[in-house]
Amino acid sequence: MGRIFGTDGVRGLANRDLTAELALDLSVAAAHVLGEAGVFADQRPTAVVARDPRASGEFLEAAVVAGLASAGVDVHRLGVVPTPGAAFLTAELAADMGVMISASHNAMPDNGIKFLSRGGFKLADDLEQAIERRLREPWDRPTGAAVGRLGDSHVGVGTYVRHLVDAIGTGLEGLTVVLDCAHGAAFEVGPEAFTRLGAEVVAINAEPDGLNINDGCGSTHLQGLQKAVVEHQADAGFAFDGDADRCLAVDATGEVVDGDQILAILALASQAAGTLRADTVVATVMSNLGFVQAMEAAGITVVQTAVGDRYVLEAMRAGEFVLGGEQSGHVIMSEHATTGDGVLTALSLAARMAGSGRSLAELSRVMTRLPQVLVNVPDVDKSRTETDPVLQAEVAAATGRLAGHGRVLLRQSGTENLVRVMVEAPTMAQAGEVAEHLADVVRRTLG
Structure with a gap:
């Protein structure tokens, strides 16, 4: 069997590559491996399970839940929640593990499964490899009262939105923003968080039907957002992907502000506030050379990693750094999140605009992108x-x-x-x- 886990969990064409059988078996193996790794507490282990809106997530969620419960894990179903929301709620609800069912920015026919450890962290390579080795091995199945129980959580979205609002800590009154929700997992969370902080919100592509996720919209298709920002004379626009763990931006003139520029803006803001630990930011080898040059000019060290936000996070945790990200728009602010969080990133950019009185176009000029x-x-x-x-x-x-x-x-x-x-x-x-x-x-x- 070839390697199943990729850069960000297990991903493939739903019901062809990623089947219900594989989802169930992976969940059983994950329960066993994480238990032996000491992630589970002495009492009956618990898990939270979330998904994005794509249609295949419905049967894959059922398979994941069945696998976990059959292995003796109590499961809290969160429903449609962004990946960073699932990570936050894994920690907030003191669950022993989390599962996010999403193929992120991929087209609707694909889907994926991401496992999270206690605290809401993505799994290290060695744990993923151990799960693969334990697939479909013989095991002693619990019976009677030892099997896992299922329940639906009705507080997930509200709890996560409150966390986002509290993390920003400043109002966004006077700003008009367009949010492209990609018909994905942020269709409720994004508009609600911005509205609570006082911004005027124009939401587009915020009506998921299970089939339209990422379809010509979101962070991989910015043309609609650019047009909407100009038409509504908005101060800025923010685009999420299907599971809302990334964000790209558009300034008031319709110009794209990519992940490197976003990371540069937030790094300089954090440095000015005295909160950029060790004056260091973590990025990947895909970051534009112009970003590295701008950071060096500001006296900020850039630590570069392999592509993948989990590798960024590993470097951040190892060095106790607080900010890192990718050119694609994954930005991790470790004081508030354990993974890339698109809505938190958008809110932080808007807060920087509001606090500085500067436009996004002006802020983005902190670096010059090399072609x-x-x-x-x-x-x-x-x-x-x-x-x-x-x-x-x-x-x-x-x-x-x-x-x-x-x-x-x-x-x-x-x-x-x-x-x-x-x-x-x-x-x-x-x-x-x-x-x-x-x-x-x-x-x-x-x-």
Whole structure:
């Protein structure tokens, strides 16, 4: 069996790759592994289970709940809640584990399962590998009163919204914002949190029907948000993905503010407030070189990790840092969250605007993005990305040509069957030329 867990849990085409049977078996194995790892307390273990609105989440939730209960775990179903909300509520309800059923920004036919440990933290690689090894092993099944019990929690959304409001601690009166909820898990939480803090809210793509999640909207399709911000003469717009663990922004003119710019704004705000521990921010290798340069100019150290917000969080916990994130819009503020939180990120940006009296466009100018081109190459043998000698020679040659003025990064996707080719260069034309050349080499050598 090949590796099941990817960069962010188990993900695939629902009912084809990710079946009810696999979801049930994974949940049983997770209950066993987490129990032996000391996550469970002495009493009967408890779990919270949440999902995004996609249709397949309904049968996968049923399978996950069945697996956990059959292994003797009491389960609290949260219903439709963002991933960061599930993480927060895992800790808030003192559950021994959490499960989020979502494929994040992927199209509706996909789905995924993310496991969370006590405290709402994503699992480390060794625990995921242990779960894979324990799949479908023989086990002693509890019977009678030892089986798990099920219940529905009706306080999840309200408790999470109160947490978000309390974390911001300042009003947003006078701001008009557009929220693109991607027909996803933030369709209630996002508008409610902004409204409670006094902002005028225009919500778009906030009517999930199980089939329309991420469909031409949200953080991967910003055109609708850009148009709405300009039409409503809003101060800013914020776009979430399907499970609302990421956020991208649009300023009042319709210009996109990406995750690097967002992280830079929040890092400088935290530094000015004296709350940026060790004057350090954690980012990934995908962060734009312009972000690194801007942070260095401000006296802020950048620690870079592999792609994936859990790796960002691991580095943050190891160094006791309080802020980290990804170019894609995952931003972790560890004083308030254990994972990327799109709504919290949007609220924090809005609070920075309100507190400073500066527009989002002005704030985003803290860094200058180096022209960057990202080409996704599908349907290749991505496992040979780092070992193929021809490909590696071409990467080395391109890196040499850009030395001191740009960079090249090739990586295999952890969630999809493709290789990502990223090139930064002094001009967009040069970045595009190098990226397309390397993409052709990937197709020839790995195809």
